Amino acid sequence: MSTEAAPERVDAVVHDAVILDSDPATYSTDFADTWLAVTDGTVVGRGRGQHWQRFVRPDTEVVDAGGSFLAPAFVDIHTHGAGGRNVEDGPDHLGEILAVHRAHGTRALVLSFVSDTIDGLSAALRTGARAAHDHRCVLGLHAEGPFLSPEFKGAHSPEVLTSPMPEAVDRLLDAADGQLVQVTLAPELPGALEAIERFTSAGVRVAVGHTAAGYDEAARAFDAGASILTHVFNGMSGIHHRGPGPILAAVDAPHVTLELINDGIHVHAPAARMIADLAPGRVALITDAMAATGMGDGDYVLGALPVRVEDGVARVRREDGSVGSIAGSTLTMDEAVRRAVAEVGMSPVAAVQAASLVPLRALGLLEPEVHSLLRVGERADCVLLDASMRVERVWIGD
Incomplete structure (x- = not known):
């Protein structure tokens, strides 16, 4: 469950996804995070279940991933x-x-x-x-x-x-x-x-x-x-x-x-x-x-x-x-x-x-102990992939 405080403005929330962003040695789709919230191109929240709803604002784009994979x-x-x-x-x-x-x-x-x-x-x-x-x-x-x-x-x-x-x-x-x-x-x-x-x-x-x-x-x-x-x-x-x-x-x-x-x-x-x-x-x-x-x-x-x-x-x-x-x-x-x-x-x-x-x-740009690129506070550059790993949508900031 996400413990991040929801900011006043949230640009987008992607929910009902399977987030592919964890250590493969311990990763399980059964316990993967299922939603991600973004403001100004930065991850401001992620977690499981229905907690994404508290990040939704009147102007927030809400994307139902329908069970697709969300990946960095x-x-x-x-x-x-x-x-x-x-x-x-x-x-x-x-x-x-x-x-x-x-x-x-x-x-x-x-x-x-x-x-x-x-x-x-x-x-x-x-x-x-x-x-x-x-x-x-x-x-x-x-x-x-x-x-x-x-x-x-x-x-x-x-x-x-x-x-x-x-x-x-x-x-x-x-x-x-x-x-x-x-x-x-x-x-x-x-x-x-x-x-x-x-x-x-x-x-x-x-x-x-x-x-x-x-x-x-x-x-x-x-x-x-x-x-x-x-x-x-x-x-x-x-x-x-x-x-x-x-x-x-x-x-x-x-x-x-x-x-x-x-x-x-x-x-x-x-x-x-x-x-x-x-x-x-x-x-x-x-x-x-x-x-x-x-x-x-x-x-x-x-x-x-x-x-x-x-x-x-x-x-x-x-x-x-x-x-x-x-x-x-x-x-x-x-x-x-x-x-x-x-x-x-x-x-x-x-x-x-x-x-x-x-x-x-x-390239030496990431420490060995880091296993997640879509952490809270990091850039929310991500891609939505269907069950066959084909691209459905891409979010990449400038």
């Missing part, structure tokens, strides 16, 4: 674009990207930049930093490269890939003006362990990815301070019984978060289910979305590479017109959550946390 809005820490635009297009087009992801329940995201020359990436990060300063919904910037393995380059231009030498690392940190929150690198490259120390000392989360590293090399990177595995299974060797690779190195490091592109294309459901079982509470759902997200099939660009999208699947388009490696995705977070429940076997509360709370923890 999503957080995507790996996003390249949407709405026909990539983050490299600059702040003038950021609104188009944000609008698509917001419509699918994402309240905050990290702008992910593909590999480029150090000069080119520095210029892009400098522009991106201004956007991050100006938008509450932008948590920061992610440099996915150029410190990647040519062997596992994916949709990154091979000619710009390089080793993380100190001068290059410092230039990227300088350009990002404190807004760089994540960098993906291959730990087997010369200078990588030193770069991990430099990035982490600057407050940047280091992710292992696009790497030819084996178990031992990846484990050394995690011991050195790397704390994320970029899109698990993609851009790395798989799991072999004599060569467990970076995936099981990440599983064995309890401080590491594993990103998962849960679109049914990048990772097959049984493999995703295995990772969810091996690393409970440490899987962060991401989209890796590119410009075609929210659009249709056709030809697009990711970084400097042409991309063709067919049946919603983005692949690098070769000069002869054929297609090659997967180039990001057209996934949205609501679909990732829905698939996590329907195909991976996560509980609804675990799937929602993998799309909200776990990503914030991965």
Whole structure:
């Protein structure tokens, strides 16, 4: 039962919901809170039963959720674009990207930049930093490269890939003006362990990815301070019984978060289910979305590479017109959550946390003991989901 005093003005009350906002280890729908009251975009009360009625005022919007799920809005820490635009297009087009992801329940995201020359990436990060300063919904910037393995380059231009030498690392940190929150690198490259120390000392989360590293090399990177595995299974060797690779190195490091592109294309459901079982509470759902997200099939660009999208699947388009490696995705977070429940076997509360709370923890923005984002006094950014985990309504403040 809520014990909060009802304020004089209450903008909205959502009742008869099942609130997915608690520790999955102890969560039960039988004892979940069922209503939430909001004033000025802030949670002012929540509880069970009929106590929501004392928060209703003459001008209060009253929403009967009809038993649907009410969840914290999503957080995507790996996003390249949407709405026909990539983050490299600059702040003038950021609104188009944000609008698509917001419509699918994402309240905050990290702008992910593909590999480029150090000069080119520095210029892009400098522009991106201004956007991050100006938008509450932008948590920061992610440099996915150029410190990647040519062997596992994916949709990154091979000619710009390089080793993380100190001068290059410092230039990227300088350009990002404190807004760089994540960098993906291959730990087997010369200078990588030193770069991990430099990035982490600057407050940047280091992710292992696009790497030819084996178990031992990846484990050394995690011991050195790397704390994320970029899109698990993609851009790395798989799991072999004599060569467990970076995936099981990440599983064995309890401080590491594993990103998962849960679109049914990048990772097959049984493999995703295995990772969810091996690393409970440490899987962060991401989209890796590119410009075609929210659009249709056709030809697009990711970084400097042409991309063709067919049946919603983005692949690098070769000069002869054929297609090659997967180039990001057209996934949205609501679909990732829905698939996590329907195909991976996560509980609804675990799937929602993998799309909200776990990503914030991965960036160091939330303490481990915090299990609720819709606490009284916190922002009321939330999404109403039906029994199939499909979006019914989104509330996200500016």
